[in-house]
Amino acid sequence: MSLMETAIRLDAQWVDYLLIALYFLFVLGVGFFAKRGVSSSIEFFLSGRSLPAWVTGLAFISANLGAVEIMGMSATGAQYGFPTMHYFWVGAIPAMLFLGVVMMPFYYGSKVRSVPEFMRKRFGTGAHLVNALSFAAAQVLIAGVNLFLLGTIVNRLLGWPLWVALIVAAAIVLSYITLGGLSAAIYNEVLQFFVIVAALLPLTLIGLHRVGGWAGLKERIAGDGMLGAEQLHTWPGEQLSGFDNPVLSVIGIVFGLGFVLSFGYWTTNFVEVQRAMASKNMTSARMTPIIGAFPKMFIPFIVIVPGMICAVLVNEMVDFKELYYTDPDAAAATGISFNDAILLLMRDVLPNGLLGLAIAGLLAAFMAGMAANVSAFNTVFSYDIWQQYVVKDKPDDYYLKVGRLATIVACVIAIFTALIAGNFSNLMDYLQTLFGFFNAPLFATFILGMFWKRATPTAAWLGLVTGTGSAIVVFILSQTGVIDLPGQGAAFLAASAAFVVDIVVMVIVSLRTTPRPVEELRGLVYSETPKSDIVDPDAKSAPIFRRPVPMALFCLVLVIGLNIVFA
Secondary structure: OOHHHOOOOOOOOHHHHHHHHHHHHHHHHHHHHHHOOOOOHHHHHHHHHOEOHHHHHHHHHHHHOOOHHHHHHHHHHHHHOHHHHHHHHOOOHHHHHHHHHHHHHHHHHOOOOOHHHHHHHHHOHHHHHHHHHHHHHHHHHHHHHHHHHHHHHHHHHHOOOHHHHHHHHHHHHHHHHHHHHHHHHHHHHHHHHHHHHHHHHHHHHHHHHHOOHHHHHHHHHHOOOOOHHHHHOOOOOHHHHOOOOHHHHHHHHHHHHHHHHHHHHHHHOHHHHHHHHOEOOHHHHHHHHHHHHHHHOOOHHHHHHHHHHHHHHOHHHHHHHHHHOOOHHHHHHHOOOHHHHHHHHHHHHOOOOHHHHHHHHHHHHHHHHHHHHHHHHHHHHHHHHHHHHHOOOOOHHHHHHHHHHHHHHHHHHHHHHHHHHOOOOOHHHHHHHHHHHHHHHHHHHHHHHHHOOOOOHHHHHHHHHHHHHHHHHHHHHHHOOOOOOOOOHHHHHHHHHHHHHHHHHHHHHHOOOOOOOHHHOOOOOHHHOOHHHHOOOOOOOOOHHHOHHHHHHHHHHHHHHHHHHOO
């Protein structure tokens, strides 16, 4: 039985509906307000490069605070416990800091309008077309995840059929993105960040109170007969990685998740990079992911912990979990899945009023995620596909119209890709698979091209194609049972294979093909770019809290401390 067919219903009252209605009115109002500032394509797609660092920093983290963070991470928390923290402290923060300190100067300094456009400048049209098409496909698939979860809330709040809930949810996101473009998305993402925190913090605190506080939660988990005390330690995380050997588990988490998947997602994913590109100057662009890293490291306490609480407090989840570890196929017939963790906890512990706020928070999260995917899709489709390969040299307002039409198309396609997402009991499995297909080989191509001037255009597109192909092969082998890795092990292995194959193919092909002239690589390759091109001259005189390198180092110390405390 699919997630949408379960009998879970949220018992909302008029006060809850009122809070939700007010929130939606405010969201649409932001779209109408932002529309006044959209008169050109650069304002629609990149907010005219005019936003301050604190706005883009919060939008940067809110754009990611969608299905992965809320439903996916609470589901994984219910399933694995503390090892899920690795998705944040190993699988996000280091890459975000690397993006701000090392890679953002190249993106922003080159004045490209998208990540695929940077690929075109560095490697030409072959790699650019492969990147643009794969990125566009990834965004409508991931937008479907957020839309599916958004439709889930509407379904369980009002009891509407799946197709009605999906259409209504897509129409709301479509409205404010079409009106105000990236500015509407970003300002709503800042609003959504605060709504999400205000919704999930009470849920966590009340849930902890119900289980006897932090000590009570640890005691209940330690007595769990399935995984027990393993869920209370982040390392070595064998259940999460799928490796029985603790050394291999650590290597899988550090390399597969912490390096390949993490750096592939955070440093090359235009959904995130687009927010930094909307900044008003180089320093603000560099500070965007660094500012976002500070709240990012504490978000696990309001998304993972509720999942862990649900797994020991809510009877349906306790029964499902016990059945899941003995017979996963039989567990599917219960109508409950790990994806239901946060909804079940909301249903059981929140009073009316707070329930409405929590529902608004979930809706905010899913809209933020979907809006980020759609706004990135319309930019890449308009600039990197339509303008580059289909219709060239048209007036600017023509591409503005194309962008708005692309937004509509993306939302319609997402309705159908949402049905694919509904077939996975844990959405993290689906999302990590997609990241392995699309982000891991892209990161390999980027990192080699940015730091090795000998990398050639032919090598780039061949590396992308073979890297993606190797990830698909590993996925097929894992689905057919040839490779048997539980947990996220198959996704980690697929991403690692994509990265290694891409690098090997690029090196071999680059040594046998002609590289671009060195003079064409300024601003695109680290060794050929003067420091003055990628550093804001005003950064040294700024207060320390506005300087990228010191703030990144401070953040890194904090996240290392968290890894030690919860090891």
